[in-house]
Amino acid sequence: MFDTLPMAPPDSILGLTEAFKKDPNPKKINLGAGVYKDEQGNTPILASVKEAERRLLATEQNKGYLPIEGHVEYDARVQELLFGPGHEILASTRAVTAQTPGGTGSLRVASDFLKKHFPMARLWHSKPTWANHGAIFSAAGIKVEVYPYLDASGRVLDFAAMKAGLAQIPAGDVVLLHACCHNPTGIDPTLDQWKQLAELVHERKLLPLVDFAYQGFGDGLEQDAAGLRELARPGKDLLVCSSFSKNFGLYGERVGALTIVAGNADAAERALSQVRISIRTNYSNPPTHGAAIVAMVLSDPQLRKQWEGELAAMRERIHKMRRLFVATMKSKAPQHDFSFLSSQKGMFSFSGLTNMQVDELRAKHAVYVVGNGGRINVAGMTEANMGPLCDAVAAVL
Numbered sequence: 559m560f561d562t563l564p565m566a567p568p569d570s571i572l573g574l575t576e577a578f579k580k581d582p583n584p585k586k587i588n589l590g591a592g593v594y595k596d597e598q599g600n601t602p603i604l605a606s607v608k609e610a611e612r613r614l615l616a617t618e619q620n621k622g623y624l625p626i627e628g629h630v631e632y633d634a635r636v637q638e639l640l641f642g643p644g645h646e647i648l649a650s651t652r653a654v655t656a657q658t659p660g661g662t663g664s665l666r667v668a669s670d671f672l673k674k675h676f677p678m679a680r681l682w683h684s685k686p687t688w689a690n691h692g693a694i695f696s697a698a699g700i701k702v703e704v705y706p707y708l709d710a711s712g713r714v715l716d717f718a719a720m721k722a723g724l725a726q727i728p729a730g731d732v733v734l735l736h737a738c739c740h741n742p743t744g745i746d747p748t749l750d751q752w753k754q755l756a757e758l759v760h761e762r763k764l765l766p767l768v769d770f771a772y773q774g775f776g777d778g779l780e781q782d783a784a785g786l787r788e789l790a791r792p793g794k795d796l797l798v799c800s801s802f803s804k805n806f807g808l809y810g811e812r813v814g815a816l817t818i819v820a821g822n823a824d825a826a827e828r829a830l831s832q833v834r835i836s837i838r839t840n841y842s843n844p845p846t847h848g849a850a851i852v853a854m855v856l857s858d859p860q861l862r863k864q865w866e867g868e869l870a871a872m873r874e875r876i877h878k879m880r881r882l883f884v885a886t887m888k889s890k891a892p893q894h895d896f897s898f899l900s901s902q903k904g905m906f907s908f909s910g911l912t913n914m915q916v917d918e919l920r921a922k923h924a925v926y927v928v929g930n931g932g933r934i935n936v937a938g939m940t941e942a943n944m945g946p947l948c949d950a951v952a953a954v955l
């Protein structure tokens with residue numbers, strides 16, 4: 559039956575990781591998938607996570623199922639991290655959270671929920687966005703549309719065009735916004751722009767769906783939540799798809815969450831009852847281990863302090879690599895200005911490399927970056943690989 563199936567192309571991001579692993583070149587550099595590397599080029603397990611695992615191993619009593627919506631304490635901690643303890647949304651219990659397998663799982667559960675209950679609603683995302691966004695919502699049967707994000711240079715947010723695009727969207731449609739560290743561009747709205755976006759979204763009666771995969775990688779845990787908190791207005795609906803893959807380094811444990819904020823507590827419970835059906839018919843209930851780690855670290859003051867320090871160190875190393883890349887490119891290819899990288903946030907930068915240059919980087923220099931704009935994972939740069947990397951970029955330019 560399967561003889562005539564067409565061969566699907568490799569995934570544009572995760573497929574690169576597989577190709578990289580097979581590349582025999584000892585000098586290869588991976589700036590593809592959004593995975594943090596330390597100065598030695600390793601993806602470390604955080605010490606706070608290791609300590610939580612040690613405690614869990616010593617105290618865990620059983621391997622029973624979690625509730626369909628996941629680890630109860632984890633769900634509560636997620637809400638506190640998103641909105642801040644004591645926020646009106648928490649006090650009024652009009653938010654419900656379901657633990658999901660990663661941020662991707664959260665997006666998929668959200669899309670199933672939306673398609674079933676709001677079948678005519680379309681999903682609008684920025685152009686560009688994370689390569690998997692459109693695919694996830696389309697797979698659930700939702701019609702996907704785009705709104706403008708960058709200006710013609712590809713290096714600056716075109717806020718006027720973005721607002722004009724959003725103003726055309728009919729009431730009841732869903733608008734996907736990146737809370738911080740926009741993937742793939744690293745370009746975020748300012749706080750003042752977020753205030754304007756929140757005004758527009760609510761005035762137009764659009765449903766905001768916020769993808770929050772990088773909390774703490776931009777300016778800090780609180781600062782990175784500022785845009786989301788602008789959108790969180792009294793009595794207004796909101797969806798948040800969040801992830802601990804990056805800020806806890808728990809990539810393979812698949813730890814994410816879908817948070818639905820409704821107009822009141824009763825509506826929120828109704829929404830959760832429907833989300834439970836979506837989860838039950840997808841993967842029944844979520845895996846325990848990663849959520850138990852996050853719940854423990856966020857609840858224990860000493861572990862939490864340690865984690866915040868580790869997160870700050872990752873963030874600062876990325877900022878340092880941005881500055882070093884800009885300076886090294888300036889010395890190797892002064893005719894090309896990369897200073898725009900310094901002000902961008904999070905792991906990624908949209909380098910503007912053409913698909914041909916991206917292919918050449920890989921074929922001739924064993925440097926792996928994502929095509930369609932040349933997304934570079936700055937978190938994969940180290941002081942050791944910076945020289946060869948910038949030589950390779952200068953050569954293809």
Ligand code: LMR
Nearest residue numbers: 571572590591592688741
């Ligand atoms: C990325 O954008 O590289 C990460 O979010 C990993 C992924 O799943 O694509």
